[in-house]
Structures are given as C-alpha cells and as structure tokens.
Amino acid sequence: MAAPTAPAERPAALALRGVTKRFGDVVALDTVALEVRAGTVHALLGENGAGKSTLMRVAFGLLTPDAGSITLAGVSCSPPFTPRDAMARGLGMVHQHFSLVAAMTVAENVALGATGRYEATRVADTVRAIGERTGLVLDPAARIADLPVSAQQRCEIVKALARDVRVLILDEPTAVLAPDEAQALLRWVRTFADADPSHAVVIITHKLRDALAVADDITVLRRGVRVATGPAAQFTEASLAEAMLGPGERSAQVDAEVRAPRDRMSAAPHAATPHARDGTDTTSAAVLSAHDVVVRDTDGITRVRNASFTVHAGEIVGLAAVEGSGQHALLRAVAGLLPVTGGQLQTPADVAFVPEDRHRDALLLDASLTENLALRDAGRRSGHLPWRALADRTTSLLTARDVRAAGATAIARTLSGGNQQKFVLARALDEAPSALIVENPTRGLDFRATAAVHDALRAARDAGLAVLVYSSDLDEVLVLADRVLALHDGVVHEVPREREAVGRAMLGVWSDASMTHADRATPTHTPSPGAST
Amino acid sequence: MSVSSQAPWMGAVQRLALLVGGTVLTLVVLLLLTGHDPAIALRALVRGAVGSWYALTSATLVRAIPLALTGLCVALAFRAGLLNIGAEGQLLMGAAAGTAVLTALGASLGAFALPLALLSGVIAGAAWAGVAALLRQRFGVLEVISTIMLNFVALYTVGWLVRGPLQEPTGIYPQSASLPKAVQLPLLWTGTRLHVGLVLAVLFAVGLWWWQGRTASGFRLRAVGQNPHAAATIGRIDVARVSVLAFLASGALAGLAGTVELTGVTFALYENLSPGYGYTAIAVALLARLHPLGVLGTAVLFGALQAGGNAMQRDAAVPIALVNVVEALLILLVIAGDRLGAARRATA
Numbered sequence: 043m044a045a046p047t048a049p050a051e052r053p054a055a056l057a058l059r060g061v062t063k064r065f066g067d068v069v070a071l072d073t074v075a076l077e078v079r080a081g082t083v084h085a086l087l088g089e090n091g092a093g094k095s096t097l098m099r100v101a102f103g104l105l106t107p108d109a110g111s112i113t114l115a116g117v118s119c120s121p122p123f124t125p126r127d128a129m130a131r132g133l134g135m136v137h138q139h140f141s142l143v144a145a146m147t148v149a150e151n152v153a154l155g156a157t158g159r160y161e162a163t164r165v166a167d168t169v170r171a172i173g174e175r176t177g178l179v180l181d182p183a184a185r186i187a188d189l190p191v192s193a194q195q196r197c198e199i200v201k202a203l204a205r206d207v208r209v210l211i212l213d214e215p216t217a218v219l220a221p222d223e224a225q226a227l228l229r230w231v232r233t234f235a236d237a238d239p240s241h242a243v244v245i246i247t248h249k250l251r252d253a254l255a256v257a258d259d260i261t262v263l264r265r266g267v268r269v270a271t272g273p274a275a276q277f278t279e280a281s282l283a284e285a286m287l288g289p290g291e292r293s294a295q296v297d298a299e300v301r302a303p304r305d306r307m308s309a310a311p312h313a314a315t316p317h318a319r320d321g322t323d324t325t326s327a328a329v330l331s332a333h334d335v336v337v338r339d340t341d342g343i344t345r346v347r348n349a350s351f352t353v354h355a356g357e358i359v360g361l362a363a364v365e366g367s368g369q370h371a372l373l374r375a376v377a378g379l380l381p382v383t384g385g386q387l388q389t390p391a392d393v394a395f396v397p398e399d400r401h402r403d404a405l406l407l408d409a410s411l412t413e414n415l416a417l418r419d420a421g422r423r424s425g426h427l428p429w430r431a432l433a434d435r436t437t438s439l440l441t442a443r444d445v446r447a448a449g450a451t452a453i454a455r456t457l458s459g460g461n462q463q464k465f466v467l468a469r470a471l472d473e474a475p476s477a478l479i480v481e482n483p484t485r486g487l488d489f490r491a492t493a494a495v496h497d498a499l500r501a502a503r504d505a506g507l508a509v510l511v512y513s514s515d516l517d518e519v520l521v522l523a524d525r526v527l528a529l530h531d532g533v534v535h536e537v538p539r540e541r542e543a544v545g546r547a548m549l550g551v552w553s554d555a556s557m558t559h560a561d562r563a564t565p566t567h568t569p570s571p572g573a574s575t
Numbered sequence: 576m577s578v579s580s581q582a583p584w585m586g587a588v589q590r591l592a593l594l595v596g597g598t599v600l601t602l603v604v605l606l607l608l609t610g611h612d613p614a615i616a617l618r619a620l621v622r623g624a625v626g627s628w629y630a631l632t633s634a635t636l637v638r639a640i641p642l643a644l645t646g647l648c649v650a651l652a653f654r655a656g657l658l659n660i661g662a663e664g665q666l667l668m669g670a671a672a673g674t675a676v677l678t679a680l681g682a683s684l685g686a687f688a689l690p691l692a693l694l695s696g697v698i699a700g701a702a703w704a705g706v707a708a709l710l711r712q713r714f715g716v717l718e719v720i721s722t723i724m725l726n727f728v729a730l731y732t733v734g735w736l737v738r739g740p741l742q743e744p745t746g747i748y749p750q751s752a753s754l755p756k757a758v759q760l761p762l763l764w765t766g767t768r769l770h771v772g773l774v775l776a777v778l779f780a781v782g783l784w785w786w787q788g789r790t791a792s793g794f795r796l797r798a799v800g801q802n803p804h805a806a807a808t809i810g811r812i813d814v815a816r817v818s819v820l821a822f823l824a825s826g827a828l829a830g831l832a833g834t835v836e837l838t839g840v841t842f843a844l845y846e847n848l849s850p851g852y853g854y855t856a857i858a859v860a861l862l863a864r865l866h867p868l869g870v871l872g873t874a875v876l877f878g879a880l881q882a883g884g885n886a887m888q889r890d891a892a893v894p895i896a897l898v899n900v901v902e903a904l905l906i907l908l909v910i911a912g913d914r915l916g917a918a919r920r921a922t923a
Contacts (some may be wrong), residue, residue, distance in 0.1 A: 149786075193658070225610075268631060295634055359754035378809060379807070379811075383784075395808065395809075397808050397809075401803070402802070402804045403804045403805055403808040403809070404805055404808065404809055405802070405805055406798060406801045406802050406805055407801075407802070409798075411798075413794070416794060417798055417805065417809050417810045418810065419808070419810065420791060420794055420795055420798055420811075420812055420813055421795065421806075421810050421811040421812035422811065423791035423794075424791050424792070425788060425790065425791060426675060426789055426791070427790065427791050429789075429792055460888060469809075519853055
C-alpha cells in the first residue's frame with residue numbers, strides 16, 4: 043500500500059463527470075462523478091443495484107449516458123463512444139461473467155476481436171511475454187473449458203493487456219475466487235498499478251475488506267448517487283458500510299454481517315451465537331448422517347470420495363469448499379437428487395433443497411408463483427391439481443414470508459432477485475421438512491435481501507430443522523454455521539469454526555486438531571455401524 | 576400462462592380477428608406486388624373458402640381436420656420443449672399402417688376394422704416419433720434433425736409400399752386399392768365431404784387443453800418444457816420419461832391424422848396423400864401460441880387459406896405459392912409481434 047507517487051500534474055487516468063443514466067423512469071445514475079488518479083487502484087463500492095456496474099459500463103462505452111462526460115488520460119471521449127474506442131484508448135474491462143469462448147484455446151481467445159490474420163505462434167508468444175512481464179502465466183494452447191475459474195480470469199486480463207490496456211476495470215473480480223486466489227489477484231492488481239504511472243485499476247466490489255486492502259481511493263455509490271469518495275485511509279469498514287447502506291438503515295442483522303468478518307480477521311474466538319452451542323446439539327437426533335459416502339455426478343465422474351458427517355436437528359452445518367471440490371454433487375446426493383455409489387447415507391424422506399442457480403434450477407420463470415409452488419414435488423403428484431387451493435396457499439405464503447410480489451398470479455420473472463430467493467426458500471420450508479439443504483443461498487443478493495435469507499435460515503434452525511449450508515463465500519459460512527465442514531477434493535473434514543483453519547482446510551491443508559468425522563466432534567452421539575475411523 | 580384463471584375469450588377472439596386482418600392485408604400487398612387485381616383474387620378466395628355451405632364444409636373444414644390434428648401434435652411436443660418437425664412423416668406412417676391393416680384384415684374384422692385402423696395409425700405415428708425419441712435420449716441426436724430426416728424416410732417408405740406390398744391389384748398405379756365404403760369414416764352431413772374426423776379433432780383439442788391445465792401429468796409436461804432443470808431439481812420429475820412420453824403422444828396425434836385423412840378423404844394410400852399438412856402444422860401451432868383450442872382456430876384459418884388459394888388459382892390465375900408466402904409471412908409477423916410485446920412488458 044505504497045503512497046501514490048503520481049505527480050499532481052498528471053491527468054486522471056479516467057474521469058467521469060456529471061454522468062446521468064436513466065432506464066425508463068428509473069434513474070440508475072444521477073450526476074455521478076468519478077476520478078481515477080493515474081497509478082492508483084480505485085475501489086467502487088455499493089450494494090447490488092447501486093449503479094457500480096452501470097457507471098463502469100458507461101465508462102467502457104457499453105452504455106451511452108443521458109448526460110455527462112468521459113475523459114481518458116486527459117482526452118475527452120466524444121460520443122459515439124464504443125468499447126472498441128475505449129480499448130483503442132487503453133481502457134479494458136473484465137466482466138463478472140467472463141466473455142470467453144470455452145471451446146477455444148487461450149491464444150485464440152486472446153486473438154479474438156483483433157483484426158488481420160491470426161498467427162497462432164505470434165499470439166502464443168504474446169501470451170508468454172505477458173506472462174513473463176506481469177506474472178499472469180497461462181499455457182497459450184490450453185482450452186478454456188479445461189481451465190479453473192481463476193485461470194479463466196487471468197485469461198480475461200491477459201486479453202486486455204494484449205491490446206495494450208493501461209486502465210483496467212474489474213467487475214467483482216474476487217467473487218469467483220478462493221481466499222488465497224483472491225489475495226493473489228489483489229496483490230497482482232497492486233503491482234500492476236504501481237508498475238507504470240499510466241496504469242490504473244478500478245475494482246467494482248461489495249467486499250469492504252477487499253476495498254480497504256488494495257485501494258488507494260474509494261468511491262461509494264448508493265442508489266445511483268455518489269455518497270462518499272476519498273483516500274482509502276479516510277475510511278473504516280464501519281464508515282463504508284454506513285455509506286453503502288445509508289444513515290439509520292443499519293439493522294442489527296446487517297451490523298452483525300459487517301462486524302463478523304472483522305472479528306475473524308483478528309483471529310479472536312468467535313462470539314457465541316444466540317443459539318446454544320454448549321453441547322445440546324449432541325443430544326438432539328442426527329437427521330442427516332453420511333458414512334464414507336461416494337458420489338458420482340451424472341457424467342460418471344467421482345466427485346465425492348469420502349464424506350462422513352452428521353447434521354442434527356436444530357443446527358446449521360456450514361460446508362466450505364473451493365469451487366470444483368465436489369460440493370454440488372454432495373449436496374445433491376444428500377437432497378436425494380444423485381445416487382450414492384458407495385458408503386451409507388441416511389436421510390429422511392422430506393429433505394428440501396434450495397439450489398444456487400434459482401433461474402436454472404429452482405423456478406419456472408415464465409410461470410405464475412402458484413404454478414411454481416405446484417412445481418414442488420410435482421413428480422410425485424397424480425390426478426388433478428387443486429389450483430384454487432394452491433393459489434390460496436401461495437397467497438398466504440407471500441404474506442407470511444414477506445415476499446414482495448403482485449400476488450399469486452405474478453410471473454416469477456417479474457420478481458426481484460431477493461424476492462425470488464425468498465419465494466424459493468418459503469416454498470422449500472412450506473411443508474415443514476425435517477432437513478434443509480441450501481447452496482449459495484444469497485448469490486447475487488444485496489445486503490438487505492441477504493439478511494432476510496440468513497434470518498430465514500436461522501429461524502428454520504431454531505424451529506428444529508437440520509440445516510446444511512454451502513456457500514462459496516467463506517464469510518457467509520462462518521456467519522451462519524454452528525459447525526463447519528470443509529470439503530477438499532471430494533473428502534470431508536470437520537474443522538474448527540475459525541477463518542484461517544477453514545481457509546486452509548478448503549485448500550487441503552488441515553491441522554492435527556481438526557477431525558475427519560463429525561461423530562468425533564460429538565462424542566456422545568453413538569456412531570452408526572459401518573463408520574470408519 | 577395462468578391456466579388456473581378463466582379462459583380469456585375476448586383476447587382469443589381479438590387475436591383471431593387480428594390474424595385474419597393481417598392475412599388479408601399481407602395478401603393484398605402481395606397481390607399488388609405481383610400485378611394481380613386484389614378485388615378479383617380476394618373474391619375468388621372468399622368464394623372458395625367460405626362462399627357456400629359446400630365450400631365451408633368440404634373445402635375449408637375438411638382441410639382443417641388434418642391441420643388441427645397435426646397442429647396439436649406439434650403444439651404438444653413444443654410445449655414439452657421438443658422440436659418435433661416430423662409430423663409429416665408420422666402422418667404418412669399412420670396412413671400407411673391404416674392401409675396395411677385394412678387391406679390385410681379389413682374384410683375379416685367387420686365393424687372393428689375402422690377403429691382398429693385408426694388405432695394402428697396412432698401406434699405407427701407414436702413408433703415413428705419413438706425412433707427420434709430414442710435417438711435423442713440414448714445418443715443425444717437433436718430431434719429437429721432426426722424428425723426432418725425421418726420425414727423423408729417415411730415419404731420414400733410410402734413410395735415403396737404403393738409400388739410393392741400395398742399396390743392396387745392391377746399393379747398399374749402407384750397407390751393402394753380404394754377402401755370400400757364400409758371402412759370409410761362416416762360423413763357428418765350428407766352432400767358434403769365433411770367427415771367425423773372433425774369431431775375427433777375437437778375432442779382431442781378440448782381434451783389436451785383440459786389435461787395440460789388441470790392434471791398433474793399435464794403440468795409436468797409444461798414444467799419440463801419450460802425448464803427441465805427446475806423440473807428435475809424442485810419437481811423431482813423424471814424428465815427423460817416425460818420427454819419420451821410426450822414425444823410418443825405427439826407422434827400418435829400425427830399418426831391419427833394420417834389414418835383419418837386416409838379413411839375420411841383420400842380412401843387410398845399414395846405418395847402425395849398429404850400436401851405438407853405436417854409442415855403447415857408448425858405454423859398452425861405457433862400462431863395458436865401452442866394453445867390446443869387456439870390450434871382449432873388457426874387450423875380453420877389455414878384450411879380456409881388453402882381452400883381459397885385453390886379457388887384463386889383456378890378463377891383468378893393467382894399461383895397457390897402466393898398463399899404459402901402469406902402463411903410464412905404470418906408466422907414471422909406473429910413471432911416479431913410476440914417478441915415486441917415481451918420486450919415492452921420487460922421494460923415496463
């Protein structure tokens with residue numbers, strides 16, 4: 043975090059002035075200004091829907107502002123200003139959802155969009171040269187589909203650098219990465235910004251810690267308005283959170299969400315949650331129990347090699363894992379959606395499952411909420427569907443669980459992401475299942491919707507459900523879980539509920555103190571026959 | 576999409592009026608562009624389609640029957656997310672199976688001959704669709720491709736049958752022997768060509784509408800068509816099973832259309848038994864937005880267009896191809912309109 047040394051007379055790498063953007067009646071950006079000083083890292087913070095991405099899409103020429111000006115390195119960009127112009131002027135953007143062709147190689151993706159002849163060896167040399175210069179090492183001949191997410195992200199950045207991009211916009215770059223990968227990326231961002239006075243990086247994020255760790259300057263947007271800007275040293279996590287959420291809007295819940303990661307950063311023992319954790323868990327019944335479970339996915343690839351754990355009634359067990367560790371197969375096996383090919387898995391008949399991708403796996407987007415309610419276990423129904431009763435049930439569900447929708451006949455697509463997720467959760471809990479499996483329950487949700495989902499999960503736990511939560515966000519696992527399981531390369535370990543220990547276990551490093559079986563953590567629980575040691 | 580609410584009659588009537596208006600308008604523009612007098616041509620068209628009781632029943636409605644049955648076939652498959660383009664082939668196989676049953680066993684079956692022939696058509700159509708269903712399920716072959724290919728296989732199979740095993744006794748014409756009166760579908764009105772196939776089409780349309788909206792299995796079909804992932808994950812629906820069954824049912828409807836056409840209109844099997852009903856069915860289904868009752872309406876509209884088109888060719892020397900152009904343009908207009916409407920709703 044070296045102090046910026048750029049001379050004051052050097053023009054801003056990127057300056058936006060008075061930018062206003064409307065979508066219909068909605069003002070997405072209201073006369074927003076942003077100045078990214080040359081040679082610095084600038085963090086753009088805000089809740090979902092605050093206008094962060096919209097602002098950067100304006101800067102990159104993807105959206106035409108209704109008012110305002112864009113200046114790149116002191117030169118004004120007159121409309122029509124397109125992404126092609128932006129890149130020609132040295133501005134590049136890496137989107138949250140990568141725009142790579144999965145079937146093509148790294149070199150082919152880097153060459154994509156360039157003009158003239160494609161010479162494989164020349165592009166490969168470029169990729170290697172960038173790797174040597176910047177440390178973003180990639181095999182030019184590797185197929186994108188075979189690469190892990192972190193390497194795909196590197197490829198996106200290399201793509202930009204190959205076009206001589208000096209100002210990089212990264213949209214939520216750490217969201218898809220494991221903790222150590224995220225740290226490595228942030229270190230790289232710092233190095234890149236310091237490497238040349240013409241370089242600069244804008245990081246769009248809602249992770250306060252990332253912003254404070256890497257940025258020289260921070261700008262906070264709230265509902266399309268710039269509410270704070272200045273050197274990072276001026277801010278604390280608390281002041282940033284308040285700026286993002288607005289005065290007087292911080293519920294105790296949100297407070298806890300903000301404070302929790304800081305507590306763990308200091309490696310202090312985590313404050314006990316209101317829920318009793320003093321051993322009462324061990325007396326309640328094991329609802330889900332797995333012993334040496336092996337699971338293959340639908341392609342026949344073994345995803346879970348050895349999973350042994352129990353989840354008791356009235357507790358939330360968090361599952362932490364780096365993407366690709368077998369978590370999706372494990373959760374689906376527990377939910378009864380994938381067969382177990384080895385070991386023993388005992389689950390009740392009424393397990394509710396909330397998949398991470400609600401658009402793909404949980405909702406009929408073009409159907410009414412009543413029809414979406416009817417979808418639950420539609421495979422087990424026969425005869426007539428009682429539409430009137432289902433509609434009434436939907437209506438009462440919407441009220442009881444505070445789902446904001448126009449009514450039971452509202453089309454699922456018309457709901458906001460937060461309300462869709464609340465509906466999906468409400469539907470899962472509607473018939474009082476004995477176990478609830480949730481996967482990335484707050485993906486893409488803002489603070490308030492996240493808090494509501496967390497409340498619902500805790501309420502389910504307090505009502506006596508056995509809850510198993512997986513989140514790719516380690517902080518979310520730690521905030522929610524009473525106990526933590528780490529999954530690495532298809533093997534499950536129970537680990538202490540501490541950030542460092544869990545983070546290490548996710549990467550396959552676990553200390554002797556951590557245990558491989560949930561049963562050992564709850565010694566009074568009688569191990570079922572067949573449990574290995 | 577909310578099937579639970581009452582049918583929006585006004586909307587449907589409005590839509591049909593719009594379709595008819597759009598058809599006439601497109602036709603007038605095309606007639607002017609090709610140098611025909613729209614007044615003369617349209618008069619011929621109307622006379623041929625609805626100008627008399629005979630034109631309405633024996634030209635328009637007789638054509639609407641196979642269009643409605645194959646339209647239901649396509650609508651059912653599309654609802655389930657299956658792009659069954661093979662109604663034409665399934666129809667031909669249905670007609671061939673019916674011919675085989677009637678020529679081989681017709682005399683010995685007595686009163687059961689006609690029902691059994693219809694049943695054989697249902698089975699043959701389902702089996703022909705089953706080939707595509709199997710290819711899709713086991714080997715991941717796109718049904719769009721396989722069903723189109725199977726149309727040609729069916730066409731040439733019929734071509735071989737009417738020159739070989741099923742050829743008429745004299746062996747001169749490439750067609751089967753004419754069916755005796757006893758195994759022809761009864762007429763609805765004497766003096767017309769309108770047969771009881773119309774009743775079958777209406778029954779199936781109403782039945783499908785009720786089944787899709789009211790029953791659990793019908794809902795499963797729609798859920799799988801809308802989002803197979805959610806259907807499997809939340810609905811715990813056996814998606815493969817629902818898909819295969821829907822494919823078979825879809826083929827069965829087209830097969831039935833084939834035997835109905837055979838026993839109600841042509842009374843013999845030959846290669847050109849269907850003037851592309853199975854292809855026009857795609858337009859019929861799409862214009863009806865896959866709604867079974869809507870299919871009845873659009874089938875009549877297209878039946879009228881084709882009946883009127885024939886009259887237009889005869890009386891005003893306007894090539895029938897013009898009518899095909901109108902049909903194609905209608906689909907494009909409707910799809911564009913739906914997309915525009917959806918986009919407007921999305922931004923609202």
